Amino acid sequence: MKKDIAVIGSGFSALAASCYLAQAGHDVTIYEKNEAIGGRARQLKKDGFTFDLGPTWYWMPDVFEKFFSDFNKKPSDYYSLLKLNPAYRVYFGDNDYITIADTLEKICIAFETEEPGSSVKLKKFIAKAQDNYNIAIKDLVYRPGVSPMELITVETAKKINQFFSTISKEVRSEFTNPRLISILEFPVLFLGAKPSRTPAFYNFMNYADFGLGTFHPQNGMFSVVDGIASLAKELGVKIKTSQHVEKIVVEERKATGLVINGDEIKTDIVLSGADYHHTETLLPSSLRQYSEKYWNKKTLAPSALLFYVGFDKPIDNVAHHTLFFDVDFEAHSKAIYDSPEWPKEPLFYASFPSKTEDCFAPKGKEAGIFLIPLAPDLNDIPELREEYFEEIITRLEKVTGQTVKKHVIFKESFCINDFISEYNSYKGNAYGLANTLLQTAFLRPKLKSGKVKNLFFTGQLTVPGPGVPPALISGKLAAGLIDKNNTK
Secondary structure (H helix, E strand, O other): OOOEEEEEOOOHHHHHHHHHHHHOOOEEEEEOOOOOOOHHHOEEEEOOEEEEOOOOOEOOHHHHHHHHHOOOOOHHHOOOEEEOOOOEEEEEEOOEEEEEOOOHHHHHHHHHHHOOOHHHHHHHHHHHHHHHHHHHOOOHHHOOOOOHHHHOOHHHHHOHHHHOOEHHHHHHHHOOOHHHHHHHHHHHHHHOOOOOOOEHHHHHHHHHHHHHOOEEEOOOOHHHHHHHHHHHHHOOOEEEOOOOEEEEEEEOOEEEEEEEOOEEEEOOEEEEOOOHHHHHHOOOHHHOOOOHHHHHHOOEOOEEEEEEEEEOOOOOOOOOEEEEOOOOHHHHHHHHHOOOOOOOOOOEEEEOHHHOOHHHOOOOOEEEEEEEEEOOOOOOOHHHHHHHHHHHHHHHHHHHOOOOHHHEEEEEEEOHHHHHHHHOOHHHOOOOEOOOHHHOHHHOOOOEOOOOEOEEEOOOOOOOOOOHHHHHHHHHHHHHHHHHHHOO
16 A cells, blocks of 8 residues: 655665665655754865765775666666775784775785785685685675574574674684784774774674675765766655655654644654654653663664865875774774763875776875764864864874875864764764674664554664665665554
């Protein structure tokens, strides 16, 4: 039966869900609070420079292909992909780095150069990671987190020990070189938890990294947002921006509408792709299924301090994606997860998309995006942002052997306060809930409200978890539950 469905937000999960719901014959309208669509994946344009505000890594291309194939389309119908070579560079000190290339064979050579004999171990490690990837990404993550039985299959039964071990133990059982360990533990950061708290089964991220490779959508990650939005419109989805949702209207414990910009609109079903915690504040407290006490006990993925910088010259000795691991990883991770505070010596990541495409910066100039992972809910003040910008630019100059600071034309920053004001993000988190053992699958907040009929959720605080590919999957899962609920 055709339903009128109101979708809150226009991030990846909301856009994906809208496509599936429209394909199923429903009348779907997206309500986005900001002036531009995309949620965390919006773009910033300034003085001829272009920056992706949020995601900059394109991993797991098969998930995007699967999404578009559900509509008899291909990603190439909407945007073009470039496979990056190198995928990224990791700095460990002054002019001291390891380059990760675009194939496993080349990466094995880099490992062997760093530690003789390590390439054999790496091939074995990635083969196991690929096996886990085939189980997780091609099966488990497409289950809606309704029951613990979803995790019990013949394949997962064989892997049970990996759910009770950790990435850190798994990596360190095979490798002793601290630099190689850092590189192998790095992909887990996309899952939002320490390697020592992430189940070993999640080493499938290493296959996503070394096995499938790192891609770049031409014109940036926003071209993916734009592509999915185009598909949604082709399917009949209506998208409205500058729509501030103030309340979810509930009658007899059933969602019946939204109050937007002071006006009430009627709808049959509400699907929220906005922050889960924030969405429940739009309900009376008696109808919220998760209390403040519940949320306070959750392990959140990090927030971030981001800088978008225009340089008046090209930056030397960096790749499109460059990681700066020239300080103690463990000390920084403790400042995020164990004793939340501003890190004394932060690791950071830098993206220079103008190394790959001229459209990101005027001729002879460079666009740089810098990210420092942080604990959420810290005191975010301008003076601290300035202090950390000085810290990372000074380190960039030192490890890459060049002068950079005086070539800054402008910089814009984005941090905890902005995640809250722009995205209603709980405690200013950037990535949602961490994928720890006790926050996996059915142990995450539910896609369907248990207290309000016809109210559903999608996105990074629910199933399956943080990241762009999981967001697409979350949209599909939420749409599937809505259709299942609608046919009862």
